[in-house]
Amino acid sequence: MAANGGKEKPTQAAVWTPKLNRYLRSPSTRMAALGGLLTYLSYAYAHGSWANPVLICVSIFIGAFLPSYAKLSNKAELWANNQFGFVTAGRLGRFTPQLAFNLVIFWLMLWGGALNQLGMASVGGVAGAAVVTTLASQGTQYLGGYLVARGVGDANRNTLVGILVNVVLAGLGTAGVPGAREAFLMTGFGLGGALFALGLLSDLRSGMAPKGGIGLFFGTFNPFHNSHLSLLRAAIDQRGLDKVIIHPVLIPKLHVDAFRKGEIRVGRLKDGFQIYEKTDKADSNVDYFPTGNVFLPPETRVALIELALAEADMADEVEVAVYPDIYYSKGFQGVIAEIKRRHPDVQLHIIHGTDFGGMLVRQIADECGWIYPWCILRRDQVSATAIRRGAKGMTPPIVTDVLDQISQNLPTVSAGGRRFRNDNGVLTERNRND
Structure with a gap:
């Protein structure tokens, strides 16, 4: 057959292979994979659920979804800021979807037998663990943003680092591991609570200038x-x-x-x-x-x-x-x-x-x-x-x-x-x- 002289249309594989390669080479992708591994190791060690299928599935999901989770968290805060113009509103915009996510994850793992019930009870059950985890996550992510403002890292990657720190604290803290439970609660109510207090103070300064x-x-x-x-x-x-x-x-x-x-x-x-x-x-x-x-x-x-x-x-x-x-x-x-x-x-x-x-x-x-x-x-x-x-x-x-x-x-x-x-x-x- 004679050549028609037209350019061949690239196949789907030719289009997606370079994108997939860039995604796999991304430091954020590797960091997310580390997050999934840390989730599994922290909860499996602290709660004694090494072979639990729900924990394994949750860990894989977190390892794959974490970069998107970080981006969505940043976008949720930006949307709330644009709607209301208050620091507190923006932080609630980040807090609310993260809280919903954590509630689902903790409920699934407790339902699937991946969590120590006594340890969970010591931090207020599913609701308490989700609230403290989200507050702690807010605090560690704020520190990441603090570094971004000083030219260290970027918003999404620093958010990932904050989440990774929080994953280990939550895994050990919800199992009632001595010292870890106290560190978990202090990070949540201390660092996360201070974050919201500082935002509220900023909003008050804005209105009373x-x-x-x-x-x-x-x-x-x-x-x-x-x-x-x-x-x-x-x-x-x-x-x-x-x-x-x-x-x-x-x-x-x-x-x-x-x-x-x-x-x-x-x-x-x-x-x-x-x-x-x-x-x-x-x-x-x-x-x-x-x-x-x-x-x-x-x-x-x-x-x-x-x-x-x-x-x-x-x-x-x-x-x-x-x-x-x-x-x-x-x-x-x-x-x-x-x-x-x-x-x-x-x-x-x-x-x-x-x-x-x-x-x-x-x-x-x-x-x-x-x-x-x-x-x-x-x-x-x-x-x-x-x-x-x-x-x-x-x-x-x-x-x-x-x-x-x-x-x-x-x-x-x-x-x-x-x-x-x-x-x-x-x-x-x-x-x-x-």
Whole structure:
């Protein structure tokens, strides 16, 4: 038969084999498998149920499902944050599905004879074990998030580590092993309870904040849009702020680490935006781009913020401060410390939205001392993602003009009386004599 010259359609095996290989190579997959093994060993040793078929099935299920469980937990918290704007609501959003999961697992294992009934009774039965396990899980996962905010690990993998620690404590604690039961209860009610108490305290600070002081506004601003201006005006008016300090994310610390490891790269340029993409070294269970994979260069984002503030006649009320050395070495924790050093004894307010980045900023601020949150529930449909996809009418006029000049790849970009050299979207201000 003559060849028709067309390309052969790839088989299902050809499509799924590379994905399966990446999944099996993923550190998160191996960590989940370790979680399943630890579940089996902990409960089998403590409860004497080495040959119990229910425990074996539960352990296999946990080993396979754990990465998805971590992702779903993070998404549940993010959904609750976006709906209500309270830290406590977000943590309840994570707590509730995890509690339901733990109730089912403990009931199945008790029904199947995999658990020591006296040991379970000592921690309050199925309900008590599920509540304590979930609280302990919240606490250990919070510690994982604390490390993420400091550039250590990623949200899903750190969540997995927290769950693994909790698995061993729960297995030994529910069997009444001396010392383990007390550690199990203390981790649950102590660490988990403290987590909810800190979140409630943050929410109370948000509702009882005094007037005056300095606002802090951190984010990618990718690009700076109309809602950013609205948030600034509302925060200044409602909190009576003396000024707001904006510090944009330069390159997110998650991406700096992933670039260093060769897990992501800049795949291509489009209209001045850098398109990040995963490489073959990427962990298939890691969400490298929780806020998207399309970025304007840091220098350009800073210039757009300054131009938009000048156009809106807000340059006297808002300061754009960029401390690259501090940010790259110590993150926003270091930036906040520097602002405190420069403005001693001044009340600080953190301005944030309820998306992933906004609530991460809120968490960082909560960990940096007595800072008053000012939270806004975004309902205006203005989206940086939509802007990056070409939506119009969502950015200040001067930002729209600059983005249009960049998209034409003009060698020089002029706006607001300033001139910039344009190198594939990277804006560098020219001297007036150039």
